[in-house]
Amino acid sequence: MQVTASAHRVHLFSPLSSPALSLPSAKHCRCRYRNAAATTVRMGLREDGPSVAVVGVTGAVGQEFLRVLSDRDFPYRNIRLLASRRSAGKRLTFEDREYTIEELRPESFEGSTSLCSAPVGRLAKSSVRWLSNGDRSWWIIVRRFGWFRRCRWLSRRRSGKGALIANPNCSTIICLMAATPLHRHAKVVRMVVSTYQAASGAGAAAMEELLQQTHEVLDGKQPTCKIFKQQYAFNLFSHNAAVLSNGYNEEEMKLVKETRKIWNDMDVKVTATCIRVPVMRAHAESVNLQFEKPLDEDTARRILEGAAGVTVIDDRESNHFPTPLDVSNKDDVAVGRIRQDLSQDGNQGLDIFVCGDQIRKGAALNAIQIAEKLL
Numbered sequence: 001m002q003v004t005a006s007a008h009r010v011h012l013f014s015p016l017s018s019p020a021l022s023l024p025s026a027k028h029c030r031c032r033y034r035n036a037a038a039t040t041v042r043m044g045l046r047e048d049g050p051s052v053a054v055v056g057v058t059g060a061v062g063q064e065f066l067r068v069l070s071d072r073d074f075p076y077r078n079i080r081l082l083a084s085r086r087s088a089g090k091r092l093t094f095e096d097r098e099y100t101i102e103e104l105r106p107e108s109f110e111g112s113t114s115l116c117s118a119p120v121g122r123l124a125k126s127s128v129r130w131l132s133n134g135d136r137s138w139w140i141i142v143r144r145f146g147w148f149r150r151c152r153w154l155s156r157r158r159s160g161k162g163a164l165i166a167n168p169n170c171s172t173i174i175c176l177m178a179a180t181p182l183h184r185h186a187k188v189v190r191m192v193v194s195t196y197q198a199a200s201g202a203g204a205a206a207m208e209e210l211l212q213q214t215h216e217v218l219d220g221k222q223p224t225c226k227i228f229k230q231q232y233a234f235n236l237f238s239h240n241a242a243v244l245s246n247g248y249n250e251e252e253m254k255l256v257k258e259t260r261k262i263w264n265d266m267d268v269k270v271t272a273t274c275i276r277v278p279v280m281r282a283h284a285e286s287v288n289l290q291f292e293k294p295l296d297e298d299t300a301r302r303i304l305e306g307a308a309g310v311t312v313i314d315d316r317e318s319n320h321f322p323t324p325l326d327v328s329n330k331d332d333v334a335v336g337r338i339r340q341d342l343s344q345d346g347n348q349g350l351d352i353f354v355c356g357d358q359i360r361k362g363a364a365l366n367a368i369q370i371a372e373k374l375l
């Protein structure tokens with residue numbers, strides 16, 4: 001396998017494409033790249049690999065990006081670590097080399113083919129605006145999907161080259177990793193999702209806040225609330241995203257809209273309730289599915305056991321089912337509590353419980369799997 005310049009030129013825009021949802025399992029990918037890397041020494045794959053730019057490298061997702069790139073032997077010709085002005089100049093070691101974090105600027109991408117993970121906020125907006133300065137660029141945007149959709153038009157109009165690919169929101173990725181194989185078998189007509197979302201989804205500062213508040217509460221002190229408006233430790237609350245005029249918050253509407261896009265089915269009915277729970281880095285989701293065709297729980301379990309990127313933990317006897325800790329720092333999402341929904345006739349309903357590492361599969365890994373697919 002040789003990566004050529006033309007292989008980097010991706011003129012496809014797929015705002016919520018699901019390639020990573022259908023990728024081979026992490027195991028397979030890792031082998032593929034191990035083999036590729038071994039071949040590379042002879043074929044110069046790394047020399048011909050893409051220039052990688054990690055935007056927002058100091059954030060939780062940016063850091064995970066580096067870990068995943070390394071774990072998977074992702075081939076790259078060179079790597080640039082970009083962040084806001086605040087972090088520029090800091091030194092960072094990656095794969096035994098020291099790098100200086102650079103401030104993201106319009107010229108950051110000149111002449112390079114870029115893989116990019118953008119964090120929230122102005123940085124993401126600048127990144128996309130400057131895409132036209134890159135040469136043969138494709139970008140994978142991890143966050144800010146809503147805004148990014150408007151940018152698709154921008155980049156196409158301005159540069160006529162490159163590709164912008166939005167990683168779905170983490171709660172959608174984790175949910176659909178489990179629901180999609182079942183959907184392919186029996187077609188989901190309605191899905192009800194209840195999430196239990198970890199601190200990591202709100203960034204590194206929220207993780208720190210959870211830790212700090214836990215210490216404070218245990219010490220009998222008043223918890224410090226900076227990221228969230230209310231006490232987080234030993235508590236849970238409705239997701240911190242903005243609440244819209246229809247009563248849903250933005251996080252819930254992402255599950256609705258992104259599912260429809262990924263499944264290319266504008267008729268599928270989706271409703272969600274998203275809750276922030278005091279867990280560090282993996283989301284859990286209870287998912288109720290209604291199918292067009294009957295699907296019994298044994299068949300569903302077999303389908304999930306064979307699904308890429310999914311591990312089944314479903315031990316009724318010992319009451320062992322997926323937990324956020326089971327999946328923390330893991331590639332696969334875990335699925336359990338696979339059972340027929342008693343409230344639906346004709347084996348047309350199932351309940352499942354899914355857990356997935358929000359930073360890894362919900363963000364960095366999924367984006368890199370998309371990049372691997374493109375390569």
Ligand SMILES: N[C@@H](CC=O)C(=O)O
Pocket residue numbers: 143169170171197198200201202251358362363
């Ligand atoms: N929106 C999610 C993060 C996903 O990337 C959350 O708030 O947990």
